[in-house]
Amino acid sequence: MKMFWEILWVVLVLYGLVITVYFLFQEQFIFIPVHSANQGGYKLASIYEEVTLETPYNGSIHGLYIRSREAKGVILYLHGNTGNLGRWAVSAEELTSYGFDVLAIDYRGYGKSKGRRSEKAMHLDVEEVYQYLLKFYPDKDIVIYGRSLGSGFAVRLATRHPQSKLVLETPFFSLLEMAEQQAPYIPIGFLLRFTLRSDEVIEKLKNPLIVFHGTRDRVVPYKSGLKLYEKATSPNKLMVTIPRGRHNDLGKYALFREKMREFLDAKF
Numbered sequence: 322m323k324m325f326w327e328i329l330w331v332v333l334v335l336y337g338l339v340i341t342v343y344f345l346f347q348e349q350f351i352f353i354p355v356h357s358a359n360q361g362g363y364k365l366a367s368i369y370e371e372v373t374l375e376t377p378y379n380g381s382i383h384g385l386y387i388r389s390r391e392a393k394g395v396i397l398y399l400h401g402n403t404g405n406l407g408r409w410a411v412s413a414e415e416l417t418s419y420g421f422d423v424l425a426i427d428y429r430g431y432g433k434s435k436g437r438r439s440e441k442a443m444h445l446d447v448e449e450v451y452q453y454l455l456k457f458y459p460d461k462d463i464v465i466y467g468r469s470l471g472s473g474f475a476v477r478l479a480t481r482h483p484q485s486k487l488v489l490e491t492p493f494f495s496l497l498e499m500a501e502q503q504a505p506y507i508p509i510g511f512l513l514r515f516t517l518r519s520d521e522v523i524e525k526l527k528n529p530l531i532v533f534h535g536t537r538d539r540v541v542p543y544k545s546g547l548k549l550y551e552k553a554t555s556p557n558k559l560m561v562t563i564p565r566g567r568h569n570d571l572g573k574y575a576l577f578r579e580k581m582r583e584f585l586d587a588k589f
Contacts, residue, residue, distance in 0.1 A: 353403040354431035380436030384426035389417040394462030398425040399471030405432030460484035473517030483527035530558040535566020
């Protein structure tokens with residue numbers, strides 16, 4: 322009996338240690354930035370300029386403003402959780418082929434962007450960037466593009482600007498659900514400071530919406546993106562399923578490019 326209590330005590334201590342580590346280091350699990358700036362510039366074929374915007378909570382957001390030859394509007398590109406614009410600049414530039422300028426930004430702590438991260442501050446950051454774009458483009462000519470982690474900021478931003486279009490690539494239902502699935506034995510709901518509850522706000526969505534997801538996505542399961550799409554209330558929405566598509570290769574598929582062009586050119 323004594324051995325049982327000793328084993329139980331060890332298990333409880335280890336469990337408490339796991340919970341403590343997760344709570345203290347959760348940002349390192351969610352956000353995987355590269356902090357170093359691209360001092361040599363970005364190897365892009367398009368004309369671009371770097372912009373820096375001061376944002377609330379002592380933040381500054383660095384972005385790349387990439388020009389299209391004949392712009393129909395602008396795409397606000399919110400990238401995934403790894404790297405910085407040094408990695409994502411080429412993906413952002415590819416979107417100019419649809420006839421849109423692109424403003425791609427780094428989140429706080431990524432690349433040249435600065436500021437202490439919190440979910441509230443990061444939502445305010447993207448709103449500040451959107452307000453910057455409104456100086457040059459009307460709402461109807463702005464496309465909000467959320468890629469993976471970026472979908473968690475894009476959905477909430479779009480609900481505040483219903484005239485814009487919303488593109489989600491490999492989105493999750495919520496970051497809370499993703500964390501619960503990866504660590505089912507930890508009380509995630511009490512620990513997680515970044516929940517990104519797209520599922521709670523997408524029911525308010527009025528924007529034209531298109532969702533892209535691959536059936537072989539091992540980072541964000543296809544069913545997670547599908548469930549988010551099904552909960553969306555937008556009167557103009559489309560789910561594009563890419564058979565055999567993975568998390569980082571959807572852009573190579575003709576179906577992706579075809580449906581993206583149709584959506585961006587459509588008048589709603």
